[in-house]
Amino acid sequence: MRLSRLRCAFLTLAPLLAAPAVAATDKPLWEAGAGVGVLSLPAWRGADETRNYVLPVPYFTYHGRFLRADRHGIRGVLFDSDRIDLGISLAAS
Numbered sequence: 292m293r294l295s296r297l298r299c300a301f302l303t304l305a306p307l308l309a310a311p312a313v314a315a316t317d318k319p320l321w322e323a324g325a326g327v328g329v330l331s332l333p334a335w336r337g338a339d340e341t342r343n344y345v346l347p348v349p350y351f352t353y354h355g356r357f358l359r360a361d362r363h364g365i366r367g368v369l370f371d372s373d374r375i376d377l378g379i380s381l382a383a384s
Contacts, residue, residue, distance in 0.1 A: 322353075329343060329345055357369075366379060367379045
């Protein structure tokens with residue numbers, strides 16, 4: 292008996308869907324990773340030719356109790372409750 296593509300996809304993904312979700316508090320304190328960035332610049336000012344550069348881009352994430360640093364910037368959590376969040380943040384580009 293042949294299964295349809297949808298059933299095959301479901302049976303393949305079912306173990307992943309059934310796996311328990313990781314809680315937000317189970318994140319490691321530090322995370323590090325790398326990505327790739329591409330930079331395209333003219334060969335010289337006013338040139339029709341361009342030069343392309345492929346550059347590695349490292350990133351670091353810190354999940355501290357009071358200080359957090361991730362893709363949203365650096366922020367300090369001064370007060371955190373169900374109704375009120377008070378913090379200081381810094382972002383740059």
